[in-house]
Amino acid sequence: MQAQEIFDKLKEKFNDDILELKADAPSDPIILINGAELFNIAQFMRDKEELDFDYLVDLISLDLGDNLGAIYIFYSMKHKHRIALKAIVPKDNPILPTLENLWRTADWLEREAWDLMGIKFEGHHNLIRILNPYDWEGHPLRKDYVTPEFYHGMKVPY
Amino acid sequence: MEQNFVNMLIENPWIAALIIVVIPLVFVVIYALIAILGELKIASFVQERLGPMRTGWKGTMQPVAEVVKLLQKEDITPDAADKPLFNLAPFLMFAAAFAGFAVIPFSPYFLPAGIELGLFYVFAIGSLGVIGLVMGGWASNNKYSLLGAMRSVAQIVSYEIPAAIAILSIATLSGSLNLNVISDNQSGWFWNWYIFGGPGPWWKILVIPFTLGLGLIYLISTLAETNRTPFDIPEGESEIVAGYHTEYSGMKFAMFFFAEYANMFIVAAILMLLFFGGWNSPFGDFLNQWWMQPVWFILKAFFWVFLTIWLRWTLPRLRVDQLMYMSWKVLLPWGFVCFFAVSLFVMLK
Amino acid sequence: MGEKRKIELDYSQLDSERMRLNVGPQHPSTHGVLRLEVELDGEIVTDVIPHVGYLHRCFEKHCEKMEYPMVTPYIDRLDYISSMNNEWPFIMGVEQMMGIKVPEKVEYLRVIVSELNRIANHQIAIATFGLDAGAFTPLLWLFRDREMILAILEKLSGGRLLYNYFRVGGMAADIYPTFKEDVLAAISQVRKTNPEILNLLLLNKIFIDRTASVGILPADVAINYGCTGPMLRGSGVPYDLRRTEPYSIYDRFDFEVQIGKGEVGTVGDCWDRNIVRYREIEQSCNIIEQAINQMPMEGDVKEAFPKKVRPPKGEIYCKAENPKGELGFYIVSDGKNNPERVKCRSTSFVNLSVLPEISKGYMFADLIMILGSIDIVLGEVDR
Numbered sequence A: 001m002q003a004q005e006i007f008d009k010l011k012e013k014f015n016d017d018i019l020e021l022k023a024d025a026p027s028d029p030i031i032l033i034n035g036a037e038l039f040n041i042a043q044f045m046r047d048k049e050e051l052d053f054d055y056l057v058d059l060i061s062l063d064l065g066d067n068l069g070a071i072y073i074f075y076s077m078k079h080k081h082r083i084a085l086k087a088i089v090p091k092d093n094p095i096l097p098t099l100e101n102l103w104r105t106a107d108w109l110e111r112e113a114w115d116l117m118g119i120k121f122e123g124h125h126n127l128i129r130i131l132n133p134y135d136w137e138g139h140p141l142r143k144d145y146v147t148p149e150f151y152h153g154m155k156v157p158y
Numbered sequence B: 001m002e003q004n005f006v007n008m009l010i011e012n013p014w015i016a017a018l019i020i021v022v023i024p025l026v027f028v029v030i031y032a033l034i035a036i037l038g039e040l041k042i043a044s045f046v047q048e049r050l051g052p053m054r055t056g057w058k059g060t061m062q063p064v065a066e067v068v069k070l071l072q073k074e075d076i077t078p079d080a081a082d083k084p085l086f087n088l089a090p091f092l093m094f095a096a097a098f099a100g101f102a103v104i105p106f107s108p109y110f111l112p113a114g115i116e117l118g119l120f121y122v123f124a125i126g127s128l129g130v131i132g133l134v135m136g137g138w139a140s141n142n143k144y145s146l147l148g149a150m151r152s153v154a155q156i157v158s159y160e161i162p163a164a165i166a167i168l169s170i171a172t173l174s175g176s177l178n179l180n181v182i183s184d185n186q187s188g189w190f191w192n193w194y195i196f197g198g199p200g201p202w203w204k205i206l207v208i209p210f211t212l213g214l215g216l217i218y219l220i221s222t223l224a225e226t227n228r229t230p231f232d233i234p235e236g237e238s239e240i241v242a243g244y245h246t247e248y249s250g251m252k253f254a255m256f257f258f259a260e261y262a263n264m265f266i267v268a269a270i271l272m273l274l275f276f277g278g279w280n281s282p283f284g285d286f287l288n289q290w291w292m293q294p295v296w297f298i299l300k301a302f303f304w305v306f307l308t309i310w311l312r313w314t315l316p317r318l319r320v321d322q323l324m325y326m327s328w329k330v331l332l333p334w335g336f337v338c339f340f341a342v343s344l345f346v347m348l349k
Numbered sequence C: 001m002g003e004k005r006k007i008e009l010d011y012s013q014l015d016s017e018r019m020r021l022n023v024g025p026q027h028p029s030t031h032g033v034l035r036l037e038v039e040l041d042g043e044i045v046t047d048v049i050p051h052v053g054y055l056h057r058c059f060e061k062h063c064e065k066m067e068y069p070m071v072t073p074y075i076d077r078l079d080y081i082s083s084m085n086n087e088w089p090f091i092m093g094v095e096q097m098m099g100i101k102v103p104e105k106v107e108y109l110r111v112i113v114s115e116l117n118r119i120a121n122h123q124i125a126i127a128t129f130g131l132d133a134g135a136f137t138p139l140l141w142l143f144r145d146r147e148m149i150l151a152i153l154e155k156l157s158g159g160r161l162l163y164n165y166f167r168v169g170g171m172a173a174d175i176y177p178t179f180k181e182d183v184l185a186a187i188s189q190v191r192k193t194n195p196e197i198l199n200l201l202l203l204n205k206i207f208i209d210r211t212a213s214v215g216i217l218p219a220d221v222a223i224n225y226g227c228t229g230p231m232l233r234g235s236g237v238p239y240d241l242r243r244t245e246p247y248s249i250y251d252r253f254d255f256e257v258q259i260g261k262g263e264v265g266t267v268g269d270c271w272d273r274n275i276v277r278y279r280e281i282e283q284s285c286n287i288i289e290q291a292i293n294q295m296p297m298e299g300d301v302k303e304a305f306p307k308k309v310r311p312p313k314g315e316i317y318c319k320a321e322n323p324k325g326e327l328g329f330y331i332v333s334d335g336k337n338n339p340e341r342v343k344c345r346s347t348s349f350v351n352l353s354v355l356p357e358i359s360k361g362y363m364f365a366d367l368i369m370i371l372g373s374i375d376i377v378l379g380e381v382d383r
Helices: A003-017 A035-047 A106-117 B005-009 B013-046 B062-072 B083-103 B118-139 B143-174 B179-185 B202-225 B250-275 B293-312 B320-348 C059-064 C068-076 C083-098 C104-132 C137-157 C179-202 C205-211 C219-224 C230-234 C270-294 C347-352 C355-359 C364-374 C378-382
Strands: A018-022 A030-033 A055-063 A067-075 A082-090 A095-097 A120-122 C019-023 C035-041 C044-051 C314-322 C325-333 C341-345
Touching: A003 A018, A003 A030, A003 A035, A030 A035, A035 A067, A035 A082, A035 A095, A055 A106, A055 C314, A055 C325, A055 C341, A067 C325, A082 A095, A106 A120, A106 C347, B013 B062, B013 B083, B013 B250, B013 B293, B062 B250, B083 B118, B083 B250, B118 B143, B118 B179, B118 B250, B143 B179, B143 B202, B143 B250, B143 B320, B143 C019, B179 B250, B202 B250, B202 B293, B202 B320, B250 B293, C035 C364, C044 C355, C044 C364, C059 C068, C059 C341, C068 C083, C083 C104, C083 C314, C083 C325, C104 C137, C104 C179, C104 C270, C104 C364, C137 C179, C179 C270, C205 C270, C205 C364, C219 C230, C230 C270, C230 C325, C270 C364, C325 C347, C347 C364, C347 C378, C355 C364
Parallel strands: A030 A082, A095 A120
Antiparallel strands: A018 A030, A055 A067, A067 A082, C019 C035, C035 C044, C314 C325, C325 C341
16 A cells, blocks of 8 residues: 555544655655554554554654654555654653554563653553663753763763 | 402501592592593584694693693682582582492402492482582572572482483392492303393393393483483573582582582493493403403493583583473383383393 | 473462572673573573663764764674674665665675675574574584685675675775685585584474474564564564565565474474574575676776765665564754764564563573574664
8 A cells, every 4th residue: 555545544534633744755655643643543553454554663763853753664564565653742741652552562662762762651561761771861862962970970971 | 259459469458448549539530631631622523623722732731721720710609608518519529429439340350349239339329419419509599500409409310210220120130239240240242241131041132122221221311410411401501501500610610520520430330330341341351351451441431421522512402391201201111111121031031 | 292382380379489580691691791580480481571781882872973984883783793784774775865876786796795694694593592502513513604704704895793894875895806706605615514504403303392382473473573584484474675675686586585384393483483594594595696696797886986975854764684684774864964863773672572472481491592592682682
């Protein structure tokens, strides 16, 4: 199924929550959505027969200045099509619904996004840091991140 | 039959006893060095590499270098360990292994302790080693050590039963528990060995499959009892690091090491005495002089040691439940079958 | 063997204590600095919690501070066993953004070096898996065979493990005169020695007992957890990016996607994952043979180099079939010399996340085998 068809299908179901489709080559087509409805959209995409996105390829977190962005790439093993969803959340209150109950791989990917970019995933059963130490402070991939001077008495910047 | 040439040469019984004790001790040390070198060189041969080449001629001094290294190492006792037990364990284990040498006849003229129940004794004393092993594993206060000790107890205790059945059958066949007598019974050509049914009438051919089976059962059991691959589960380094001796270093570790090699020799010696004619030459009177008999004995035992090393570098490791399955459901029933067959043969003979 | 796995006991009858065991970060068979918090009931694993991040160096933050060509050496160090394969998706992504068409010779050269590196990677995967099972000799045999491949890659790029060979628009250096002969010799050597490993390790009775029907990963669970590469193919899903979405020139080659069939146990067990790796070595040999014969020997590999690597504003997700699975880079460019954001979809990280799911209820020794069969590289997990 082509990106435009997928977009139409979603638009039909979720109307206002599907904002726009960006499909300028060579980039992959991305559908901009309303972050609050992410879970329902994702569930629809996974369970709907014609879409059948059973594989969550990746979750990419972005720092867009005032906002944070999250891009989900989906792939269907059956129909062999691919689409990306993009949700934008404000930096001071970055909350998205978790997808770990739909795709178990989202568990670690969301923990990583929380750890490095600081996007909170509501409903995640164990949203703790994964790559950084558990008591690390700050989210390193944010553009305004400042490396702490010391960590447990050890000098951090090298 | 003469039990001991040392007693003949030296009048004073105390000095004679001392010499009798020292001879196996020296032998164990030399043998362990040779076995370590053999391990290194056979491994490198199997793996298509050179192995140690820089210490002495073609690396022959490597074991000596390793022992010196171990002697120099810091002797660490973990803070949380139970110190008396932790320190005692390696020595207990080595003592148990060494005590087995008391009844091993290297030749008809050298049997350190001439007791009639030699076979029984060596079997009993061999089980003592497991106490040292558990002691070390428990006292280390390390979870890996504990797991290793748990596994090894289960393993050694289970495999002693098939081994005992095999030993019992040979005792039935030879009618003696004295290892020297058992060995003496098998003199002559190699078809008089107990692995081929022992000396007897032509229809002993019928019992040969069972004695061969017993030999195999004993061989497998001893592999498990000495913790060698494919039964090296108690120290399987990919799972539980080093098992019961994870926390040991320096000379105490070396003691475990020596004990392992000494154990290997003891079980090899028992296998040779029971099944392969002991100190007898395989070819009747050919090269069967008194000075050749210990050579035959050591050569045969070394062949078994070579076999275990060869197996170690070829096979992967079994899992602990597969190991138990092997012991209780395969070796033990077949051991009983062979035992009955052999007993029947002895009755009819 | 199929029916007697999955040990189940009625724990309520026993008053016993479970043991918490820390496997790693220093442990012989965690393949690096991985820590597994394992809960054991005797020998049976009741819970596994992986703790990763001991090698974390925030590769993605580094990328934002560097120009595009400077990122490549860092990518080498992600999965240091198969660096050539790692470099490819990133370089390909930048090329696609800039609209560069690389010469034919470069495409073939890329295929050849990547497939050579794939062979080397799979050899290490099987070798270390054998080591986990307690078989030491296959490790050294496979390292011996891998040497010829490393020698070729070293002659090409100057490095034995970390090559930094791919460039935007071409390769860092042209092939050397005896390249073709060397590659053909290496392939015939691999084809000759590969069956030795099959006989020594993979078809060994003890090895089959240890791996068959252990760590079964059903296909739907594998997809749900995002597993790719031999992990997914071992579960019987023929998903291979070289075939499903052919990139570069992979549509020109004739090869079979190998899947696990459950020949000795259940589909998706540890043995299947390894036999898939083993057979992929053979398939890679076929691809290399076709590529080296079709490859134009003349031509300049640096022909399409851009003057300045500065992709236009935009973003792209570029993926390739790494030996371990799907490796993707999401590159966001804002038209400057350095990327705005690089996100690496690291294969090992995603594959490792399935470990707690498939290892519960097995014995501790099986846990090690399952971990070994996932074939992780901690440099890639922790980034």
